[in-house]
Amino acid sequence: MKSVTKMKVVNKSLKKIDSTALSQGKHMYTGDLTPPNALYVKMLWSPHAHARIKSIDISKAEKIPGVKCVLYYGNVPRIPHCTAGQGYPEPSPYDTFIFDKKVRFVGDRVAAVAAETSDIASEALKEIEVEYELLEPVFTYDDALKEGAPVIHDEEESFVPIPIPYEPKKNIVAKVGMEAGNFEKGMSESDYTFDELFETPYAQHCPIEGYISWAQLDPYGRVFITTSTQVPFHTRRIVARALDIPVQKIRVIKPRIGGGFGCKQEMMLEDVVALVALRTGRPALWAYTRDEVFRSGRTRHPMRIRIRYGLKKDATINAIGLDIINNTGAYGGHGLTVMSCAGSKVLPLYHVNNIHFDAKSIYTNLPVGGAYRGFGATQAYFPVEVMIDVMAEKLGIDPLEFRKKNHIQTGESHPAFEALGEGKPGAPMTIGSCGLDECIDRGAAEIGWSRRTPHTAKNGRYRRGIGMSIHMQGSSVPEIDMGAASIKINDDGSFNLLVGATDLGTGSDTVLAQIAAEELETTLDKFIVYSSDTDMTPFDVGAYASSTTYLSGEAVRKTASKVREQILGVGAVMLHKKIEEVDVCDAHVVAKDGSCKVSYSEIAHYALYENNQFQIAAIESHITHKSPPPFTAHFVEVEVDMETGHVKVLKYVAAVDCGTAINPQLCEGQTDGAVLNGISYALTEEYRFDENGKMTNADFMTYNIFSMRDKPEIKSIIIPTYEETGPFGAKSVSELSINGGMPAIANAIYNATGARLKVAPFTQERVWRAIQNK
Amino acid sequence: MTTRKISFILNGELKEFDVFPNERLLSLLRRNGFKGTKYGCLEGACGTCTVILDGKAVNSCLVFAFQAQGRTIQTVESLSNKDNKLHEIQQALVNEGAVQCGYCTPGIVLSAKAMFDENPTPDEEAIKLQMDGNLCRCTGYEKIWSAIKKVSASHKKGDSK
Numbered sequence: 001m002k003s004v005t006k007m008k009v010v011n012k013s014l015k016k017i018d019s020t021a022l023s024q025g026k027h028m029y030t031g032d033l034t035p036p037n038a039l040y041v042k043m044l045w046s047p048h049a050h051a052r053i054k055s056i057d058i059s060k061a062e063k064i065p066g067v068k069c070v071l072y073y074g075n076v077p078r079i080p081h082c083t084a085g086q087g088y089p090e091p092s093p094y095d096t097f098i099f100d101k102k103v104r105f106v107g108d109r110v111a112a113v114a115a116e117t118s119d120i121a122s123e124a125l126k127e128i129e130v131e132y133e134l135l136e137p138v139f140t141y142d143d144a145l146k147e148g149a150p151v152i153h154d155e156e157e158s159f160v161p162i163p164i165p166y167e168p169k170k171n172i173v174a175k176v177g178m179e180a181g182n183f184e185k186g187m188s189e190s191d192y193t194f195d196e197l198f199e200t201p202y203a204q205h206c207p208i209e210g211y212i213s214w215a216q217l218d219p220y221g222r223v224f225i226t227t228s229t230q231v232p233f234h235t236r237r238i239v240a241r242a243l244d245i246p247v248q249k250i251r252v253i254k255p256r257i258g259g260g261f262g263c264k265q266e267m268m269l270e271d272v273v274a275l276v277a278l279r280t281g282r283p284a285l286w287a288y289t290r291d292e293v294f295r296s297g298r299t300r301h302p303m304r305i306r307i308r309y310g311l312k313k314d315a316t317i318n319a320i321g322l323d324i325i326n327n328t329g330a331y332g333g334h335g336l337t338v339m340s341c342a343g344s345k346v347l348p349l350y351h352v353n354n355i356h357f358d359a360k361s362i363y364t365n366l367p368v369g370g371a372y373r374g375f376g377a378t379q380a381y382f383p384v385e386v387m388i389d390v391m392a393e394k395l396g397i398d399p400l401e402f403r404k405k406n407h408i409q410t411g412e413s414h415p416a417f418e419a420l421g422e423g424k425p426g427a428p429m430t431i432g433s434c435g436l437d438e439c440i441d442r443g444a445a446e447i448g449w450s451r452r453t454p455h456t457a458k459n460g461r462y463r464r465g466i467g468m469s470i471h472m473q474g475s476s477v478p479e480i481d482m483g484a485a486s487i488k489i490n491d492d493g494s495f496n497l498l499v500g501a502t503d504l505g506t507g508s509d510t511v512l513a514q515i516a517a518e519e520l521e522t523t524l525d526k527f528i529v530y531s532s533d534t535d536m537t538p539f540d541v542g543a544y545a546s547s548t549t550y551l552s553g554e555a556v557r558k559t560a561s562k563v564r565e566q567i568l569g570v571g572a573v574m575l576h577k578k579i580e581e582v583d584v585c586d587a588h589v590v591a592k593d594g595s596c597k598v599s600y601s602e603i604a605h606y607a608l609y610e611n612n613q614f615q616i617a618a619i620e621s622h623i624t625h626k627s628p629p630p631f632t633a634h635f636v637e638v639e640v641d642m643e644t645g646h647v648k649v650l651k652y653v654a655a656v657d658c659g660t661a662i663n664p665q666l667c668e669g670q671t672d673g674a675v676l677n678g679i680s681y682a683l684t685e686e687y688r689f690d691e692n693g694k695m696t697n698a699d700f701m702t703y704n705i706f707s708m709r710d711k712p713e714i715k716s717i718i719i720p721t722y723e724e725t726g727p728f729g730a731k732s733v734s735e736l737s738i739n740g741g742m743p744a745i746a747n748a749i750y751n752a753t754g755a756r757l758k759v760a761p762f763t764q765e766r767v768w769r770a771i772q773n774k
Numbered sequence: 775m776t777t778r779k780i781s782f783i784l785n786g787e788l789k790e791f792d793v794f795p796n797e798r799l800l801s802l803l804r805r806n807g808f809k810g811t812k813y814g815c816l817e818g819a820c821g822t823c824t825v826i827l828d829g830k831a832v833n834s835c836l837v838f839a840f841q842a843q844g845r846t847i848q849t850v851e852s853l854s855n856k857d858n859k860l861h862e863i864q865q866a867l868v869n870e871g872a873v874q875c876g877y878c879t880p881g882i883v884l885s886a887k888a889m890f891d892e893n894p895t896p897d898e899e900a901i902k903l904q905m906d907g908n909l910c911r912c913t914g915y916e917k918i919w920s921a922i923k924k925v926s927a928s929h930k931k932g933d934s935k
Contacts, residue, residue: 015868022876023864023883025810025850032809119796206911208814208822209877258812258877259911290815505875505912665871669913673874676914700819700909708915709906716916 013665041286046103049693084333085231089161091423104330107295174336186319186354190310201686209258231542262371298370348414385743435657465752476547483552484538488617493600500540519560546732562618634740645768660729678741821908874912
């Protein structure tokens with residue numbers, strides 16, 4: 001194995017390959033590439049949370065000049081499918097139709113209009129006459145689960161494609177659980193027990209580019225869909241099913257993406273633009289407004305979590321119980337997997353012998369939950385890491401020492417890895433690398449942990465507090481996810497790198513090319529990277545589950561390794577040497593004795609034009625057998641206004657073990673971004689609803705995401721470790737650091753004020769009330 | 775829908791455009807190929823569509839196209855040149871790794887440029903105030919922040935020479 005210190009391309013902060021063009025505003029996103037004669041699609045959304053459509057009349061809308069197509073349940077295929085972009089068959093119910101006779105949340109699809117201009121399409125929507133029969137809506141956890149609750153999915157056709165517990169008549173989307181040791185006994189044999197209830201809110205990803213797709217037919221009648229997606233291959237498969245057309249007839253192209261964070265791990269609008277293109281023969285564009293992104297897009301699942309801990313006086317955690325209700329809203333995609341990860345990415349962080357984990361995903365008549373960076377772990381870390389602080393305080397131990405004593409270490413395993421999978425059992429795993437102790441030490445030094453005093457020592461209106469939390473995530477979904485790559489050489493010694501992996505702004509095209517360049521002993525600028533085009537690139541499941549660097553990166557490394565073998569073979573012939581007498585170095589094949597060398601360009605010329613010609617090229621795939629966790633320790637200092645409850649974050653430190661950082665600057669960027677998203681999720685972000693289930697803050701003025709002025713100083717520290725199973729020792733980095741904001745800030749608020757927050761976000765009102773009630 | 779002709783100085787050239795009565799400047803620009811100006815929220819809250827209008831950074835989604843009549847507008851395209859050399863703000867963002875998805879970047883560049891055109895050495899408060907209207911969800915602003923501070927610092931250094 002190559003030592004990280006000897007690497008020439010990997011572990012270097014090289015410039016992101018698309019950053020120059022992006023900074024110039026070049027035409028690289030879906031909306032920039034729309035054909036000039038495209039029709040505009042607009043959607044009529046349900047104004048009701050739960051209703052049956054008694055009648056719908058589209059005739060007036062159809063007659064408006066400029067309207068080319070109106071779609072509704074009466075004129076499209078009715079095939080149950082799942083919009084979530086997951087491995088196939090999905091561990092999610094097929095409970096969605098392109099259009100249905102029933103609407104299940106405010107913002108559900110009713111009918112679509114495609115017209116010459118977006119104004120005409122909007123006008124036409126007003127002419128669609130719909131008569132609804134209102135049904136009793138279900139908004140709360142308790143209402144959904146109570147005896148005789150209205151059934152949200154009462155249709156006969158919905159089903160689950162693999163055997164997972166699905167009980168739509170009880171509004172239950174999925175159940176998952178595990179037991180290890182004996183939880184009840186563990187609790188009763190503990191010196192101290194804890195039993196608390198926590199709640200997390202609905203939140204939206206807020207990529208600055210919202211959902212957008214367009215489709216057009218090629219001369220052979222195939223439909224090409226250009227779309228802002230994290231999952232081009234899954235999208236192709238889902239559209240094929242929903243429209244009942246062959247996969248062969250569809251090409252999905254992902255250009256540059258203006259952010260996703262999970263909300264684009266979903267087939268959202270591709271079915272409709274494809275249908276319009278097929279029906280009219282015209283290109284069709286559909287872009288959500290910001291309001292629509294909030295109301296009808298995907299969200300972070302709200303959870304209600306009961307947490308129980310049993311603790312011994314010697315600081316052993318003797319039992320943990322998590323009972324989770326996960327609100328997946330009106331449709332069930334990701335309903336099982338998100339809550340499964342609330343266990344599998346959280347429970348293994350600490351040694352506990354007696355474990356109880358019981359999670360239910362439920363339907364309500366509210367917006368639809370989906371994948372969101374952190375994927376369930378973010379919600380569960382809030383109670384877990386707050387209670388770790390509560391327990392440390394009970395014992396009078398420094399929270400850092402308590403965590404160090406109890407967290408998982410290199411060489412250790414945990415039953416949750418095997419017990420909790422994604423619709424099937426997970427993969428057993430031992431931890432191959434864990435830099436958590438160093439993360440804790442470095443982070444503590446950076447925040448100035450040693451000056452931390454208890455809340456009882458503080459007074460005055462403005463009080464400062466320091467809090468912290470530790471976290472892990474995973475890297476890919478083991479035994480399920482697959483990524484593939486192909487590489488070919490060109491005349492001048494440059495290479496085409498084609499990957500199915502989906503760069504959604506993270507820099508994965510750059511990272512993957514760095515891996516290829518390192519393996520091929522050449523430079524990053526020799527790579528022409530093309531990603532995510534279902535006609536052109538090999539398959540990849542897409543950008544999710546923190547998989548791209550670890551999974552697709554290893555596919556790239558294997559591919560590059562094969563190309564390297566071919567280059568060596570040609571080089572040896574050209575140099576009249578045996579293959580074992582040559583090596584690659586600085587884009588040359590060199591004789592080990594130093595007598596002669598030949599460049600990649602000369603080798604490519606020889607192979608393409610001169611003798612025994614062939615294309616030096618390879619294609620390789622990779623699946624993973626484990627999902628090695630990256631680890632992090634987060635530290636935060638806050639100032640709380642005791643009179644108003646306002647919380648100001650002063651400084652935030654994230655020390656991250658992501659294995660080998662393929663590109664340290666990009667790893668810092670991933671961490672900075674996840675951290676600020678986590679902070680704003682903790683302090684301001686939540687959906688507010690009126691009594692009819694309609695979101696009342698669906699815009700950036702009232703749904704507050706942080707700006708540059710709001711941000712504290714963020715310090716991201718990369719702690720190197722080496723993961724043997726990852727490309728050049730890499731693990732994942734992208735999701736991990738969104739998990740800290742809520743618990744670390746809650747712990748800091750407690751350290752400042754003595755008030756414990758158990759319901760997020762920590763708005764001024766909630767903090768003020770918590771201070772009054774402490 | 776009937777259109778009207780208007781003219782304004784776009785990126786240093788006097789140009790004439792047909793505008794629809796209710797059209798926004800953002801739409802006019804994109805419709806005419808100036809697609810460096812991206813679409814974010816259409817409600818003036820994200821800064822993605824920022825252009826420089828008579829020296830001030832504005833959200834082009836909140837400006838009616840006809841309001842551009844007789845005025846001077848700069849889009850991100852004005853910073854591109856034949857030898858593909860980046861403007862110093864773009865270069866700083868690229869160097870710092872401040873371009874992730876890149877969708878907010880042209881708006882960030884123009885907000886910063888309007889600031890630097892008026893005050894080549896803004897302090898931290900001035901930078902925060904100016905950049906407050908440009909949302910980014912990828913970077914946590916940390917690297918954008920350091921890039922802009924570096925540009926300001928480089929101007930200070932230049933002043934003292």
